Amino acid sequence: MHLVKSMAYVGDQPWHGLGNRLPPKQSLDVWAKAAGMDWHIEEAEVRFVASGSRDLSSIHTFPDQKVLYRSDTKAPLSVVSARYQVVQPSEILDFYKDLTEVGGFELETAGVLKEGRKLWALARTGQSGTLKDRDQVNGYLLLATACDGTLATTAQFTSVRVVCNNTLAIALDNNVGAVKVPHRSQFNAQAVKRQLGIAVSSWDAFMVRTKALAERKVSDTTAEAFFRRVLTYSTTSTADRDAIAVNERAVKAVGELYAGRGKGATLASAAGTAWGLVNAITEHVDHHRRARSDDHRRDAAWFGAGAALKQQAWDEAMKLVA
Incomplete structure (x- = not known):
């Protein structure tokens, strides 16, 4: 069974052979449709009928929690705390808007895992380095979130070794390669990008270390x-x-x-x-x-x-x- 519900990609076919292939430099609206991210997360209060009750009009509410569900299929996603801050599929893609328009980034994959409970997008940053024997490593920025409590909204600098498509998170000593926003806090894309701004220079530090490893x-x-x-x-x-x-x-x-x-x-x-x-x-x-x-x-x-x-x-x- 595939965890990948839907996704879109540019370039080579992904690891599982699924997905909608897009030409480079598409609009975020095109990405949302192709990646199966053109819906939003709705909220409703938790209601229940007590066991043994035959009166369906006797419905109780549980105000401390809420149900999250998809706007398109109405399929339930999770039950979370009433204080849980939702991050929408559109917010994942919009995060890259200025990065792709003026920052030289290019979206490569985006999609939905576990029926919509997990969402992600991965963009190439344009940064690259080459070790001995033309061993190329490219820089990426991954943004992912989950609406079932399994993952904070995480922006993570990642490297991909071209020859084998291996991925390695760029987390250096001060861990500026990743910013995690727990769902008890509001996700502020610009604030996250400001925090990651200091990590742009971490690519150079990462390549220095990979070259040291290669030597x-x-x-x-x-x-x-x-x-x-x-x-x-x-x-x-x-x-x-x-x-x-x-x-x-x-x-x-x-x-x-x-x-x-x-x-x-x-x-x-x-x-x-x-x-x-x-x-x-x-x-x-x-x-x-x-x-x-x-x-x-x-x-x-x-x-x-x-x-x-x-x-x-x-x-x-x-x-x-x-």
Whole structure:
């Protein structure tokens, strides 16, 4: 089953083979229609009929919460706190209006996940860098939100390695690569962009670090130790409640990607380097990690456990070039 309800894209076909292909530089109205984002989130109070009651006119209300539903299909999306601040599909696309018109950004994908409970758009920033052996990395800005309590509205600078389409969030020491607005607060697009403004310079800092990783040669022993530090999980051992176990299956799979099976693994920038270590993890998370479907894997790679795993790999790699 696909999590992707609908989406639009420019350029190459996305990971799941779905979506409406658009020519470059389309209006946001065209994007909204093609991406299935041309509707809005409605609100209604929660009402219920008490169990055992035969009188349907005896309907009670619950003022502390409200129901969110789609304006087009009337399908329910979630039940949330009455104080919950909704972010509309149009706000996700409008966020990019000035960025695409005067900032040199270009929308590449936008769409709806989980019947409308999660919404996202991804734009290329125009920033790019090249490592040894023409290993190109491009900069993107992801904006995503959810209306079911699973995700704060998140604006995140992201890099995409062209040769393998691996994604890696750009979160440096001060974490200016991401701005998160909880749903108890009003989403202010301009305020978010002002906060991200300081992160535009973070691209240069990110590329300096990726180049350092590409120059850092590592031994097979170091590589094995790296993967074993990153690929762990908590156990429920009765002997030690906080025990950490190594995911041996993942260590083997990632080791094979690193050793040459991964896309771009044999490039001079990646072969036997710390950059290769990071990309073995990111390729595993983005394309191979066990998941109920490709869509669930991508959802985790952007927003969930997969994203955390990639960040851990980045942090461990930074220790190798410290």
